[in-house]
Amino acid sequence: MQHPHEIALLLARWQFAFTIGVHIVFPAFSIGLAVYLAVLEGIWLKTKQQVYLTLYRYWVKAFSLVFGMGVVSGVVMAYEFGTNWSGFSMKAGPITGVLLSYEVLTAFFLEAGFLGIMLFGMNKVGKKLHYVATCTVALGTLISATWILSSNSWMQTPQGYKIDPVTGRFLPEDWLAIIFNPSFPYRLVHMGLSAFLSVAFAVGAVGAWHLLKSKKTEQSDNHPARVMFSMALWMITFVAPLQLIVGDMHGLNTLKYQPAKIAALEGDWETESRAPEILFGIPDMKEERTKYAIKIPYAGSLILTHSLDGKVPGLKDFPANERAPSPVVFFSFRIMVALGCLMILVGFGSLWLRWRKKLFKSSFFLKLVLCMAPAGFVAMLCGWVTTEVGRQPWTVYGQLRTADSASPVLASSLTFSLILFVIIYCFVFGTGFVFLLRMLRVSPETPNNQDGKVRIGMQPHKVDSSK
Amino acid sequence: MHDLSYWLPLVWAAIVVFAISTYVVLDGFDLGVGMLFAIEKTPNHRNIMVNTIAPVWDGNETWMVLGGAVLFGVFPGGYSTLLPAFYIPITVMLLSLIFRGVSFEYRSLAHTDSQKKFWNSVFWIGSAIATFCQGAILGGYVQGISVTNGVFSGHALDWLSPFSILCGLSVMCGYALLGATWLVWRTSDELEEKSRNWAKLLSVAMFLCIVAVSAWTPFLQAPYLRRWIVWPNIIFVSPVPVLVLVTGIVMWRSLQKGGVKSPFFCAIIWFLLSLLGLAITIWPYAVPPSLKIWDIASPVSSQIFELVGTAFLIPITLAYTLYSYHIFRGKVTKSDGYH
Numbered sequence: 176m177q178h179p180h181e182i183a184l185l186l187a188r189w190q191f192a193f194t195i196g197v198h199i200v201f202p203a204f205s206i207g208l209a210v211y212l213a214v215l216e217g218i219w220l221k222t223k224q225q226v227y228l229t230l231y232r233y234w235v236k237a238f239s240l241v242f243g244m245g246v247v248s249g250v251v252m253a254y255e256f257g258t259n260w261s262g263f264s265m266k267a268g269p270i271t272g273v274l275l276s277y278e279v280l281t282a283f284f285l286e287a288g289f290l291g292i293m294l295f296g297m298n299k300v301g302k303k304l305h306y307v308a309t310c311t312v313a314l315g316t317l318i319s320a321t322w323i324l325s326s327n328s329w330m331q332t333p334q335g336y337k338i339d340p341v342t343g344r345f346l347p348e349d350w351l352a353i354i355f356n357p358s359f360p361y362r363l364v365h366m367g368l369s370a371f372l373s374v375a376f377a378v379g380a381v382g383a384w385h386l387l388k389s390k391k392t393e394q395s396d397n398h399p400a401r402v403m404f405s406m407a408l409w410m411i412t413f414v415a416p417l418q419l420i421v422g423d424m425h426g427l428n429t430l431k432y433q434p435a436k437i438a439a440l441e442g443d444w445e446t447e448s449r450a451p452e453i454l455f456g457i458p459d460m461k462e463e464r465t466k467y468a469i470k471i472p473y474a475g476s477l478i479l480t481h482s483l484d485g486k487v488p489g490l491k492d493f494p495a496n497e498r499a500p501s502p503v504v505f506f507s508f509r510i511m512v513a514l515g516c517l518m519i520l521v522g523f524g525s526l527w528l529r530w531r532k533k534l535f536k537s538s539f540f541l542k543l544v545l546c547m548a549p550a551g552f553v554a555m556l557c558g559w560v561t562t563e564v565g566r567q568p569w570t571v572y573g574q575l576r577t578a579d580s581a582s583p584v585l586a587s588s589l590t591f592s593l594i595l596f597v598i599i600y601c602f603v604f605g606t607g608f609v610f611l612l613r614m615l616r617v618s619p620e621t622p623n624n625q626d627g628k629v630r631i632g633m634q635p636h637k638v639d640s641s642k
Numbered sequence: 643m644h645d646l647s648y649w650l651p652l653v654w655a656a657i658v659v660f661a662i663s664t665y666v667v668l669d670g671f672d673l674g675v676g677m678l679f680a681i682e683k684t685p686n687h688r689n690i691m692v693n694t695i696a697p698v699w700d701g702n703e704t705w706m707v708l709g710g711a712v713l714f715g716v717f718p719g720g721y722s723t724l725l726p727a728f729y730i731p732i733t734v735m736l737l738s739l740i741f742r743g744v745s746f747e748y749r750s751l752a753h754t755d756s757q758k759k760f761w762n763s764v765f766w767i768g769s770a771i772a773t774f775c776q777g778a779i780l781g782g783y784v785q786g787i788s789v790t791n792g793v794f795s796g797h798a799l800d801w802l803s804p805f806s807i808l809c810g811l812s813v814m815c816g817y818a819l820l821g822a823t824w825l826v827w828r829t830s831d832e833l834e835e836k837s838r839n840w841a842k843l844l845s846v847a848m849f850l851c852i853v854a855v856s857a858w859t860p861f862l863q864a865p866y867l868r869r870w871i872v873w874p875n876i877i878f879v880s881p882v883p884v885l886v887l888v889t890g891i892v893m894w895r896s897l898q899k900g901g902v903k904s905p906f907f908c909a910i911i912w913f914l915l916s917l918l919g920l921a922i923t924i925w926p927y928a929v930p931p932s933l934k935i936w937d938i939a940s941p942v943s944s945q946i947f948e949l950v951g952t953a954f955l956i957p958i959t960l961a962y963t964l965y966s967y968h969i970f971r972g973k974v975t976k977s978d979g980y981h
Contacts, residue, residue: 240747246700247743251736253710257725258732261794264725268718269944276711276948280955283704288962291697292969299969339941344718346941582726588798592733599737603744610751 184581186589187259190596192563194251197600199559200552201245206320206367207374208238209313211406216309220302229399233619234378237611239294244607246287248600253279259589263570263580266344270336270353274326282319286312317367324366328359330571331562332432338574345571357432361425362562368418369558371410372518373551379407380548381615383541388618390538399619401535408534408544412522419515423478430479433572434488436565439499440508441475442468443489450475450487455509458501463491465501499567503560511557514550521547650946651939654716655928657952661712663917665705667820667910672699674821676742676769677814678840679762687833688762690974694828696746697970701963703739715948719792719938720928726794727787728779728801735775742768773817774810778802781809784924785862786931805858812851816913819844823906826897830973841905842897848909849890852916856883859923863931866923882919886912 212235219227253275256264264272292300292308300308335352336345347353382404389397430437437443442458442465443450452474456465476485490498521544528534535541566572570580672695679688713721725732741764749761782801789795822844825837860867870879893908895901928935939945 240751243700243743243747246703247740250703250707250739253707253714254725254732254736256714257710257721258729261722261726264714265718265722265792268714268721269940272711272713272715272718272721273940273944273948274715276708276715277951279704279708279711280951280959283707284701284955284959284963287700287704288959288966290700291966295697296969344941347943347947350943350947582722582729583793583795584726584729585798588729592729595733595737599740603740606748607744610748613753614751 180578183584183586183589184578186586186593187581187584188577190259190589190593191255192560193593193600194248194255194596196556196559197604198245198248198252199556201241201248202316202319202323203366203370203373203552203555204241204377205238205245206316206370207372207377208234208241209309209316210371211374211378212238213306213310213313216306220306226399226402229619230403233399235294236614239290240607240611240614242286242290244604248604257582258592259582259584260570260580261582263575266342266575266580267330267571270329270345270347271326273347274322274329274354278319278322278326282315282322286315286319289315320367320370321363324363325354325356325359328362329353329356331362331566332356332358333571333574345574358425358428361421361428365418365421365425365558366555368414368421369551369555371414372418373555375407375410375414376518376544376547376549376551378403379411379544380546382407383544384615385618385620386535387538387541387545390541395620396535397618397620403619404544405534408522408525411518412525415515415518415522419519422512422515426479427481430488433565435490435493435497436499436504436562437479438488438490438492439501440504440561440565441479441487442501442505443475443487444491445489446486446492447489448476448484448486449473450479450485452478456505458505460498460501465505497568499565504565507557507560507564511554511561514554514557517547518550518554646942646946647939648936650942650949651717651935653949654712654939654945655935657956658709658712658717659917659921660956661705661709663914665702665709666913666917668702668705669699670817670913671695671820671824671906672702673742673769673773674817674819675824676765676821677773677818678821678825678837679766680770681840682833682836687836690829690833691825692746692749694825694974698967699743699746701966703743712948712952716940716945717928717935717938718940719933721938723787723789723792723794723929723933723938724783727796728782730798731775731779731782731801735772735779738768738772738775740768742772770814773814777810777813778806780813780920781806784809784859784920784930787929789929789932792933792937805862808851808858809855812848812855815844815847815851816909816916819848820906820909820913823893823909826901827903827906828972828974838897838900838905841909842894845890845893845897845905845909848912852886852912855916856919859920865931869923869925879919879922882915882922886915889915 212231215227215231215234218224219231256268256272289308289311292305293312296308297305333345334356335349336347338344339346382400385397385400386404389395389400426437439458441450442453442456444463444465449472451470451472453465454469454471456468458465473483475487476483479485479487490501524540524543525534528537528540533540568577569575570577675691675695678691682688682691710721713724745761745765745768749758749765752758752761778801781803785803785805787794787796788800819841822837822841826834826841829837860870869875889908889911893905893912896904896908924930926934928938
């Protein structure tokens with residue numbers, strides 16, 4: 176029988192994992208899409224080719240919907256630290272709360288302030304200023320990611336503080352050291368690229384879908400779909416391999432600063448040099464071994480330390496109450512890596528098909544890209560689980576335990592809110608997802624302005640002037 | 643002589659009050675417009691109403707995120723005691739804001755009439771519940787929160803009382819008034835006339851609410867009463883109720899005479915005066931009746947670091963927020979919308 180406090184802690188953790196897991200998809204989408212929109216509008220202004228404006232108008236509607244969902248799910252996050260994690264906010268607020276405030280001041284307002292102009296302002300401000308608004312929104316999403324990743328990285332690799340001996344609070348001493356903590360650059364780039372990849376796969380899949388449909392009807396070559404498909408695959412071709420390199424560097428950084436996380440995600444129990452890489456297995460926390468392991472000799476050391484006899488830590492090096500739950504991170508990490516490898520293959524495949532001039536013709540490849548639509552998001556969520564669960568049992572690595580971070584809130588309140596969140600999120604964001612699919616099901620070729628006026632972005636609600 | 647650890651929390655308290663006031667005024671009017679959906683059913687009018695707030699509501703809601711983030715960073719002691727104390731109303735408010743926020747988009751994307759109807763209802767119900775929760779949280783806050791050793795030690799339903807319910811209803815009235823006066827400014831013809839009539843009714847209701855809350859508040863905690871009735875405090879605080887009355891008269895006459903902008907600004911002044919009255923009442927407590935502003939503050943190093951950026955960024959933010967409002971200025975009428 177678990178202690179009531181442990182149940183409350185577990186519920187709080189589930190609630191946080193659920194709400195942030197849903198939320199994180201939206202900002203990732205917004206980051207990638209905002210940058211894509213800025214690129215599209217930029218090319219349109221430069222080349223005056225109608226197809227880029229068509230694509231801009233097509234995707235800006237999706238952006239508006241996703242951004243709206245991101246805002247409302249994000250407001251929840253800003254308050255959840257207080258409702259469910261008051262111990263954490265009390266002790267670490269002087270650092271993470273300050274970083275979050277900077278995010279709001281430098282990014283949220285910027286995005287929200289210029290979003291109105293981006294969506295509704297084309298005919299009020301003119302093309303150039305409208306482009307500035309699009310770029311500002313894109314910049315805002317990137318700045319936002321920077322602060323959040325800085326804050327999260329500080330929780331993973333804290334530095335630049337000392338601990339108040341009386342209150343146990345973190346006292347910031349060196350803000351530059353806090354912001355530019357050791358894992359921050361790797362995490363920021365890794366997360367940024369994953370947002371680009373996620374959106375590239377989503378855009379690519381939508382392009383593939385419309386190309387497949389056009390092939391069936393043979394009525395048009397669907398130029399806009401070709402352009403978005405091609406752009407998305409260029410992105411994948413270059414960014415997927417780059418992501419592998421960044422991920423590898425991030426791994427070296429984690430080995431240096433969070434060896435227990437590496438041990439948990441590798442499923443290694445004994446510290447070894449010349450460690451094998453466990454391809455598959457089932458880590459067992461009680462028996463302290465990884466069952467049914469399929470291993471590649473030396474590969475563990477080679478991957479993690481870039482040398483055949485590098486030392487790789489095992490979980491037994493760490494006290495039992497300082498080990499992350501290995502099975503969760505073991506699998507989430509492997510799914511992420513497997514998807515990453517698949518993405519690289521897709522990129523190379525597209526190069527081959529381009530060379531053979533069959534990029535838009537190969538049904539197999541179009542279907543493959545269509546199936547990979549969620550690949551980026553799934554990989555990102557798995558990476559997020561790996562890094563967050565891998566930090567357990569700490570909220571601030573090595574300094575503040577998750578158990579000491581929770582609020583003095585009753586398990587009943589937590590149960591109530593968790594159930595509400597799950598039901599409402601599934602309904603609200605599920606509906607949003609259906610709307611998104613419906614929106615994207617319409618071909619970008621379909622003209623959406625009958626009167627021939629140039630319009631950018633959202634149309635306001637139709638107001639019937641006859642009445 | 644006082645040092646930085648005395649002055650900084652005061653500066654920050656002023657900034658928090660500023661952020662909350664800005665939030666209340668800005669999101670207040672768009673939540674109010676949402677609630678007015680309950681009585682305005684004409685599709686055309688509803689679309690005009692949404693069009694007046696569509697380009698700005700995102701920015702308005704951001705002030706609330708700022709309030710939370712600043713509390714988190716600069717007043718973690720307040721953030722970590724107040725939020726658990728209001729666990730239920732905050733959760734319900736956030737969920738209502740989710741519903742309301744997405745219904746902006748969904749109501750225009752819905753394909754069938756029944757879906758449209760559903761998301762229209764969600765828009766006003768979500769606005770109403772979120773507003774009620776904000777008022778109830780305010781009421782629960784003013785009546786006091788049990789704190790032991792800097793940790794919330796009360797019951798999950800402590801916030802719920804006749805007083806907090808009154809506050810919830812009052813804020814609903816007030817936001818609806820802000821929304822109605824906003825529509826008087828931003829719409830024309832029939833809808834403007836309707837809004838004017840709503841505003842008249844709501845201003846009377848709001849005035850009664852202000853009187854009721856003001857009469858009740860001093861009796862919640864002993865220090866509150868002393869603040870308002872003891873000589874010589876009474877000299878310093880008496881302008882507040884007088885100004886409330888004067889503003890009310892100006893607003894009423896302006897509504898009668900066909901004033902366009904002034905009713906909205908009078909409604910804003912009412913809100914600011916109410917917040918001022920509240921601040922006078924609870925000063926210098928941040929978590930009444932036990933924690934003062936200085937008890938909940940971050941280390942000086944956090945406060946300074948955040949202040950440097952905030953001092954630059956809030957004016958910049960205000961500048962481009964005003965710019966955005968300026969771009970979308972003027973009456974939103976049937977014929978033009980935003981084309």
